[in-house]
Amino acid sequence: MKRQAKFGAPEVLASQACENEAQDKQEHEDLVDQAYEMLDGSMLVDKTKMTKWERWKDNFKRKGWILIFIIPAFIYVLIFCYVPMYGILVAFQDYMPGDQIIGSDTVWVGFENFRIFFSNPNFWDYFKNTFLLCILGFIVGFPLPIIVALLLNSLRSKKVKKGLQILYYAPHFISLVVLVGMLKLIFGSDGLLDQLSIKLGGDVNGLKLFLSPEAFRPLFIFSGNWQDFGWSAIIYLAALSGVDPALHEAAKIDGASRFRRIFSVDLPAILPTIVMLMILSVGNLMNCGYEKVLLMQTSGNLETSEILSTYVYTFGLIGGQYGVGTAAGLFNSVINVVLLVIANFTSKKLTNNSMW
Amino acid sequence: MDKQQIAILKKQNKIKDSKTDYVYYGICGFILFLLAVIVIYPLYYIIIASISNADAVMTGDVWLYPIKVTFSGYANLFQRDDIWRSYFNTLAYTALGTVFNVALTIPAGWALSRSYLPFRKLIMAMLIITMFFGGGLVPYVIVCRALGLYQNPLILIIGGGVSVYNVFMCKSFFQSNVPEEVLEAAAIDGAGEIRIFFDLILPIAKSIISVMVLFYAVGHWNNYIDAYIFNIDSQFYPLQTVLNGLLDATASGEGEVVLEQMRLATQIKFTSIIVATVPILVIYPLIEKHFGQGVLVGSFK
Numbered sequence: 001m002k003r004q005a006k007f008g009a010p011e012v013l014a015s016q017a018c019e020n021e022a023q024d025k026q027e028h029e030d031l032v033d034q035a036y037e038m039l040d041g042s043m044l045v046d047k048t049k050m051t052k053w054e055r056w057k058d059n060f061k062r063k064g065w066i067l068i069f070i071i072p073a074f075i076y077v078l079i080f081c082y083v084p085m086y087g088i089l090v091a092f093q094d095y096m097p098g099d100q101i102i103g104s105d106t107v108w109v110g111f112e113n114f115r116i117f118f119s120n121p122n123f124w125d126y127f128k129n130t131f132l133l134c135i136l137g138f139i140v141g142f143p144l145p146i147i148v149a150l151l152l153n154s155l156r157s158k159k160v161k162k163g164l165q166i167l168y169y170a171p172h173f174i175s176l177v178v179l180v181g182m183l184k185l186i187f188g189s190d191g192l193l194d195q196l197s198i199k200l201g202g203d204v205n206g207l208k209l210f211l212s213p214e215a216f217r218p219l220f221i222f223s224g225n226w227q228d229f230g231w232s233a234i235i236y237l238a239a240l241s242g243v244d245p246a247l248h249e250a251a252k253i254d255g256a257s258r259f260r261r262i263f264s265v266d267l268p269a270i271l272p273t274i275v276m277l278m279i280l281s282v283g284n285l286m287n288c289g290y291e292k293v294l295l296m297q298t299s300g301n302l303e304t305s306e307i308l309s310t311y312v313y314t315f316g317l318i319g320g321q322y323g324v325g326t327a328a329g330l331f332n333s334v335i336n337v338v339l340l341v342i343a344n345f346t347s348k349k350l351t352n353n354s355m356w
Numbered sequence: 357m358d359k360q361q362i363a364i365l366k367k368q369n370k371i372k373d374s375k376t377d378y379v380y381y382g383i384c385g386f387i388l389f390l391l392a393v394i395v396i397y398p399l400y401y402i403i404i405a406s407i408s409n410a411d412a413v414m415t416g417d418v419w420l421y422p423i424k425v426t427f428s429g430y431a432n433l434f435q436r437d438d439i440w441r442s443y444f445n446t447l448a449y450t451a452l453g454t455v456f457n458v459a460l461t462i463p464a465g466w467a468l469s470r471s472y473l474p475f476r477k478l479i480m481a482m483l484i485i486t487m488f489f490g491g492g493l494v495p496y497v498i499v500c501r502a503l504g505l506y507q508n509p510l511i512l513i514i515g516g517g518v519s520v521y522n523v524f525m526c527k528s529f530f531q532s533n534v535p536e537e538v539l540e541a542a543a544i545d546g547a548g549e550i551r552i553f554f555d556l557i558l559p560i561a562k563s564i565i566s567v568m569v570l571f572y573a574v575g576h577w578n579n580y581i582d583a584y585i586f587n588i589d590s591q592f593y594p595l596q597t598v599l600n601g602l603l604d605a606t607a608s609g610e611g612e613v614v615l616e617q618m619r620l621a622t623q624i625k626f627t628s629i630i631v632a633t634v635p636i637l638v639i640y641p642l643i644e645k646h647f648g649q650g651v652l653v654g655s656f657k
Contacts (some may be wrong), residue, residue, distance in 0.1 A: 056474070063472050065549035069463035070479060073518045076460060077486060080517065083499045084491025090498065101498065148391065151384050166644055167392055171399075173636045175578030177596045178629050181603040182398050185405070185625060192401065195416020226394065234647065259380045283488050290493075291581050295600070309493070316494050317585065329492025340488055 091326040113327040122306070130307040130332075134288045137221045138281060144229045146274060149236035150262050165237070168230025180295040183223050184210060211300030220296060220305075235277065239270040275353040283340030286332055308332045406430075406626035410619035413626070429623030433631060438598050443631075445509075446595040450576040453513040457572040460518050462565060465526020466557055469534070483520045497585060509592040515582055516575060522568060529564040530557070563646040570643040574636055595632055602628050 050058065087101055091114070094107040117123065148168070155161045171179075186192045187209045194206030209215040243266065251261050290309035297305045308328055316325015348354035405413045409424035417423055433439055467473050468480065490496075497506075505511040534557065542552050558565075580596035582588075605621055 059472055060474050063470075063549060064474060066467050066470055066473050067475075068550065069553060070467035070473065073460045073464035073523060074479060074482075076518045077483060077520070079503075080496070080499065081486040081490055082482075084495035085489070087491050087495025087498050090495060095498075097498075098501070100502075148388075151388055154380075154384060155388070156381070164388055164392060166641070167395060169644070169647075170637065170640065171395060173574050173578075173640050174633055175580070175596050175636075177578070177580045177600045177603065178633055181599070181625065181629055182402060184603065185629075186398060186401065190414065192416060192419060195414075196419065199416055226398075229391075230395070257374055257376045257380065259376065294581070312493050313585075317497060322494050322498065325494040326492060329494060333489055333492060337489055 088326060088330055090323055091330050093323055095322045095326075097320055097322060109323070113323040114331075116324050117327050117331070125303075126306055126308050126311050129304055130286055130288070130309070133217055133220065133293075133304075133307060134285050136217060137224060137288060138285060140221050141225050141228070141232075142278065142281060144225055145232035146236055146270070148229055149233040149240060149270075150266055152233065153237060153240040153266060154258055154262065165230065165233075168233065170230075171227045172231035174227065176292045176295060179223055179227055180292065183219060183296070187215075187219060208300075210296075210298050213301045213303040213305070216296065216301040216304045220292070224292070236270050236273060239273040240266060243269045271351070272353055275347050275351050279340070279343045279347055279354070282343035283336060285339050286336050402626055402629050406623070406630050410623045414618065414622055429627040430631075432620060433624055433627045438593075439595075439628070439631075441591065442593050442595040442598040445592055446577060449509075449512045449579075449594055450573050453576040454569055454573045456514055457517055457519075457522075458565060458568050461522050461568055461572075462526055462558075462561060463553065464518065464523045465564075466530050466553060466561075468523065468527040469530035483523065487520050493585075500586065505586065507587050507589065509588055511586045512576075512579065512582055512588070512592075512594060516579075519571075519575075522571060526561075526564055526568065529561070533560065566643050567646050570639065573639070577636055599628055599632050 089101055092108060092110060094109045094112075099106070120126075152161055152164060155164075174182075184191060187207075188194075189206060189208050189210060191206075194208065197207055198204055207215075209219060247265050247269075248261060251265050256264060287309070288307070290307070290313050293305055293307055293310050294313065297310065309332060312325045312329045312332075315321055316328060319325075344354050401419065404420075404422040405418050406429055407425050407427060408418045408422045409426055410429070412418050412423040468476065468483075470476075473479070491499075500506060500511060500515070505514075538556065539552065542556055547555070578596060579594060580600050583593050583597040602621075603625055
């Protein structure tokens with residue numbers, strides 16, 4: 001407006017200006033309308049004045065298509081994780097393989113399956129075996145990756161550190177069948193260890209570690225750690241790489257040795273990670289993986305190697321006792337949930353770190 | 357001051373390691389070296405035993421280097437039909453299964469990483485619960501049976517389709533690696549959610565996709581028990597299940613026959629382990645470089 005006025009006598013242009021103004025306004029509004037159209041009309045509404053529900057609806061209209069990305073995975077989880085939870089009802093039924101979970105011919109038996117399970121003369125052995133195997137595995141397997149990460153992190157040569165890391169990760173990818181196969185070839189009957197011990201003047205029959213109940217837990221825990229200590233150290237190494245180097249330099253100037261700095265600088269830095277992982281592993285404490293235990297079971301070591309989850313597999317599933325198997329599995333899961341809640345509560349009280 | 361002088365000054369002013377530090381580095385290096393030996397030796401032993409004379413292996417002479425190098429074990433192994441068949445089965449299960457897994461996991465991780473995802477809290481809670489509580493083995497089998505997956509090799513492809521842990525790993529990757537400005541710019545340009553995902557997100561998700569491919573592919577490759585659980589016909593057995601049979605085999609018969617069988621069985625044990633493991637140890641270093649901070653850290657948040 002002002003620009004136009006500059007070029008002519010104001011009094012002559014006054015009426016024209018009014019006209020122009022109206023025209024300009026119209027053009028401007030058209031442009032704005034076009035812009036709004038391009039933006040889906042989403043900006044026409046003043047969002048600050050919308051109610052929560054309206055805002056949600058508006059968001060859903062504009063960005064709801066994102067749901068399409070989560071739906072397949074969500075449906076999968078519903079079918080393969082949540083429907084089996086509903087299948088826990090089988091624990092209270094006399095269920096025959098092939099039956100519907102709830103059908104016209106469902107026979108409800110209350111806690112009969114649990115009674116059968118708890119009154120099994122070996123129940124306490126299975127429970128004790130599960131608990132010991134898992135708790136010993138945790139005691140050895142939890143600190144080991146932390147120690148390895150701290151040691152690796154303190155190395156001065158980046159190349160050596162990287163090389164060792166790659167090497168330590170590698171066994172993680174070996175399959176359980178191969179791992180147990182290797183164990184048997186080395187520690188089993190007529191394996192390398194037996195042959196070497198015979199050569200060195202040991203018992204001519206060899207040690208036969210795979211047939212002895214005492215050797216089962218050490219072999220299981222040792223091989224498990226052999227496979228996974230490097231892999232588990234990754235998360236700690238990543239946390240350690242986030243430590244500010246200035247902290248180390250300050251500690252160095254104060255005269256702290258490298259060893260001392262592990263406790264004063266490194267360990268405090270990864271403490272939250274340690275606590276979080278501890279809660280997670282306590283929550284899964286009673287799951288020590290029946291796949292590997294099954295592979296390592298022999299007629300000789302059943303005394304220590306039969307645990308709750310292998311009982312679910314051999315007696316419940318293969319033996320066709322679905323009801324009892326489900327009951328035993330449920331018992332195991334419930335212990336896990338209780339442990340998780342306890343661990344989370346304790347850590348909340350002690351360190352203020354918690355999962356929820 | 358020239359560069360040399362600066363270098364000398366820098367050297368003089370550098371905080372020196374104390375003597376206790378050298379002791380520490382020595383002990384630390386020794387422990388890590390020892391661990392490396394413990395990790396390598398069993399792998400090394402399997403390799404040298406697989407190319408040694410079977411008698412030398414059975415008497416325990418082979419423990420440091422191969423004796424009377426022979427490849428007859430490999431030759432025998434490759435003559436077996438079941439090995440070839442299961443190898444192809446596993447290749448198929450792994451390829452198809454991994455595509456299925458990744459196609460479910462990456463989009464899910466992306467959707468969860470967006471704060472405007474409708475029902476986000478509910479979905480997150482439902483996924484987290486499955487990490488700590490489930491129906492257990494038997495109800496899982498019952499459900500799969502109802503879906504017609506019993507005695508059906510399809511279960512080896514779609515079983516374990518979504519690992520919630522991996523979904524969360526993708527989620528935190530997208531949260532920390534996608535710049536908000538780019539998304540805003542794309543939205544202003546009129547790109548919808550679907551366009552944004554395929555044109556913007558997938559190209560920058562290469563590293564997380566390769567890590568997911570590795571994790572899931574290793575899972576499929578190493579799976580042996582599902583074939584037993586779902587009672588799959590032996591012609592559809594995956595490699596690991598066949599391998600388990602081979603490794604468990606004991607020789608029967610008498611005299612020279614049993615000895616010959618033992619030789620054969622022993623060699624096949626070592627060679628089959630190698631043949632089953634090599635593919636994984638080959639792809640692992642290719643993907644290892646993606647195990648950076650962006651991918652594996654923060655998966656616990």
